[in-house]
Amino acid sequence: MTGAQLTEADIDEIALGAAVLGTGGGGDPHVGSLMAKRLIRLHGPVALRGVDDLTDDDFVIPIGGIGAPSVSVERIQAESELLAALAAIERAVGRRPTAVMPIEVGGGNSMIPIATAALAGLPVVDGDAMGRAFPEAQMVTFHLAGYGPGATVMVDHHGNEVVSRPVDGAWSERIARAVTVEMGGGATMIDYAYGGDVVRECAIPGTLTLAKRIGRILRGRDAAGRELRDDERIDALCADLDAVRLFEGKVADLQRAVDGGFTRGAAELDGVGADRGSAFRLDFQNEMLLARRDGALAAVTPDLISVLDLATGMPITTESLRYGARVAVIAIPCHEKWRTPMGLLTAGPAHFGYDVDWVPVEDIPRERRALPDSARTTEGKAA
Amino acid sequence: MTGAQLTEADIDEIALGAAVLGTGGGGDPHVGSLMAKRLIRLHGPVALRGVDDLTDDDFVIPIGGIGAPSVSVERIQAESELLAALAAIERAVGRRPTAVMPIEVGGGNSMIPIATAALAGLPVVDGDAMGRAFPEAQMVTFHLAGYGPGATVMVDHHGNEVVSRPVDGAWSERIARAVTVEMGGGATMIDYAYGGDVVRECAIPGTLTLAKRIGRILRGRDAAGRELRDDERIDALCADLDAVRLFEGKVADLQRAVDGGFTRGAAELDGVGADRGSAFRLDFQNEMLLARRDGALAAVTPDLISVLDLATGMPITTESLRYGARVAVIAIPCHEKWRTPMGLLTAGPAHFGYDVDWVPVEDIPRERRALPDSARTTEGKAA
Incomplete structure (x- = not known):
């Protein structure tokens, strides 16, 4: 990044990294990146504010x-929605926004705040409230710390505006999801708008910078600036993130449906390379949430499960996953806030x-079992 | 009514009349009347304001x-919801309410404004925006005149608050219905809050007074104060309202379900007395909307279709309709605003x-056909 500014040149790398941290969800990163780049081109670079640099007077x-x-890939968010949402929160709370922030660093939702910041002439905070993407509105670090959603704004491209004040995060999710479905399955949302003091306490810092670093590796440069071959990138990424390579396989089956305001489904992979002979299953609700290898736990939410193109290392969203794709699945340990009792209860x-117990992904044994074909088929069906 | 005031003694008669005008819906009138009476007892009588007495400075x-x-009969509206809703609209619009009004004169929704007025020390307007009850939020005279819903407040007994600004009445209904379902199938709502000038233009005047007059007749006094026998009441009511006696029968079949935030269903009646040998079907969505006699149109929305106990004349809601009940079905011509092209398009x-054309209920031929049994059975099934 250019000093403490985000320019058009930074966007693709952040989007790429956010697609990894988005674990398949968070909205389409490509669509979001086009909007962010366009608005930076029109309105100039966006100032990047560190979480610790926020003051109590900030309203984030x-x-x-x-x-x-x-x-989100079919119905593109209108730029007018971003300003309408900002105006609505200011009217509802009576406080002028001083910075925008990603609610989640994942996918397109890393881009929307940058686009909004460019449009409104505000800085964007280098941090978010998940350190990844999650499917439900209450799955934020504010909620873990006991803060409610506050005034919650939703706007759509028709011009409808809904400002709710739900009693807690679970109610926020229920109301917001119902409104989302009615608005056509997607909407622009502001929730957990707080002063700089609360954001300093709750936000996971540095996640836009982290996304950029990931993107840089996947585009072929390691932290030291050394050029990486295509086949070195996933390993370099894993080394940088303390991530685990879970599986390499080919998508053999895929169920995916839009259901109740979510994209839900599962993918079955047949192992290739060192994983030949093993079966792997990924369950998702917007984000990849559960990975099982031959029926045994490989990784599970809140740890991050990301799917990458096996040849190029490019992240693959749950929406762009296709039958026959050859992919690598990696798991990244989630932020420690999600590993608390409240974090695990929430996500x-x-x-x-x-029906699995959470085990830190780095502690799950990784022996590669060569099961007889019959057993594997049965397990694949049962999973 | 005591001059221009509503006392506890007025409530039961208004509730009774509103149950007739509610055509089976509008929320339970008994539950509403208990709340209105309790709050008048606690806070004193409620001033009744004529629609024409509203000034441009009023905010209704x-x-x-x-x-x-x-x-609504299972989960009673909390009094705290009423004040929360008033506070929310004042906050959203920045204007202090000066009067409350029924959005519909039907059922419990004739009582809620009186209860709110008592609680908040405000007058209640002698008028409403339907002249009856309708199931959907955009079915109001404001909508017919081209006014949008404006800031729309919904609160529930959990303490959730939703303020939407839908682009039009149809969107208001969509969003409100989705939120209602999420709030548990019922909520307190404020919409179409306007200044006195708009209310003078749009409201149907005198409908609380009308409800009281209906209630008085059904309790056995005609307009001249003469006492009525039980079996004279329905005829007296029809004479007063220019209403048509459509059918007398016994409930032979009843389908009723809560579906998408509505109570939907149909009742089949077997004729008794002069209607013996005929079959009658009532279709409802919260309110009675369509009446067919031996398969032929008898009355249809926006005209009012009300079901009364055959013996006592007491109105029966769609919710309290029971198998075996002996009922009279009457139809009341709706207000002329509903008989315009926009009114008919809306409701x-x-x-x-x-799949029927609207015909003014007073123009539908009423010959009593004695169909052969076989034909009647077939029609009953096809209807």
Whole structure:
């Protein structure tokens, strides 16, 4: 980044890194990056504010898209929605926004705040409230720290505006999801708008910078500036993030549907290379949430599960996953805030109805079992 | 009414009349009347303001319940919701309410504004925006005159608050219905809050007074103060309202379900007395909307179709309708505003998907056909 500014040149790398941290969700990073680049081109670079540089007088606006990623690639967010949402939060709270922030660093939702910042002439905060993407509105570090959603703004491209004041994060999600479905499956949302003091306490700092570093590696430069071959990139990424390579395989089956304002489904992979003979299953609700290898836990939310193109290392969203794609699956340890009892209660496997216990991804044994074909088929069906 | 005041003694008669005008919906009148009486007892009588007495400086708040009547009898609206809704509209619009008004005179929604007025020390307007009850939020005279819903408040008993600014009445209904379902099938709502000038232009005047007059007749006194026998009441009511006695029968079949924030269903009646040998069907969505006799149109929305206990004349809501009940069905010509092209487009049969043309109820021929049994059975099934 150019000093403490984001220019058009930074956007593609941030979008690429945010697609990894988005674990398949967070809205389409490409669509978001086009909007961010266009608005920076029109309005100039965006100042980047460190979380610790926020003052108590700041009023920080997390803004992003809510809904099924499958919708977000078809119905592009209108720029007018961003300003309408800012105006609505200012009117509802009676406080002028001084900075915008990603509610989640993942996917397109890393881009929307940059686009908004460019449009409104505000700085963007180098941090977010998840350190990744999650599918539900209450899955934010504000909620973990006991802060409610506050005045919550939703606007759509028709010009509808909804400002709710839900009693807690769970109600916020319920109301917002119902409104999202009615608005056509996607909307622009502001929630957890707080002063700089609360954001300093709650936000996960440095995640836009982290996204940029990831993007840089995936585009072929390591931290030291050394050029990476295509086949070195995933390993370099894993080394940088303390991530685990879980599996390499080919997408053999894919179920995916837009359901209740989410994109839900599962992908089955047949192993290739060292993983030949093993089966792997990914369950997702907007984001990749559960990975099982031959029926055994490989990684589970809140740890990050990301799918990358096996040849190029490019991240693949749940929406762009295709039958026959050859992919690598990696897992990244989540931020420690998600590993607390409150974090696991909020976004752990039980919340999503998965009958597995959370185990830190780095502690899950990785022996590669060569199961007889019959056993594997059975497990694949049972999973 | 005691001069221009509503006392506890007025409430039961208004509730009774509003149950007739509610055509089966509008929320439970009994539950509403208990709340209105309690709050008048606590806070004193409520001043009644004529529609024409409103000044341009007035800010009039239509308040009521939204949702399935089946829910409203199980989950009683909390008094705290009424004040929360008033506070929310004042905050959203920046204007202090000077009067409350029924959005619809029907059912419990005639009572909620009186209860709110008592609680807040405000007058209640003797008028409403339907002249009856309708199931959907845009079915109001404001909409017919081209006025949008404006800032629309919804609160529930959990303490959730939603303020939407929908682009038009149809969007208001969509968003409000989705939020209602999420709030548990019922909520307190304020919409179409306007200044006295707009209310003078749009409201249907005198409908609380009308409800009281209906209630008085059904309790056994005609306009001249003469006492009525039980079996004279329905005829007296029809004479007073220019209403038509459509049918007398026994409920032979009843389908009713809570679906998408509405109570939907149909009742089949077997004729008794002069109607013996005929079959009658009532279709409802919160309100009674379509009446067919032996398969032929008997009355249809926007005209009012009301079901009364055959013996006592007491109105029966769609929710309290029971198998075996002996009822009289009457139809009341709707207010002329609903008989315009815009009125029929908004609340006529086509809007509800009924494949019948609207005919003014007073113009529908009433010959009593004695069909052979076989034909009647077939029609009953096809209807």
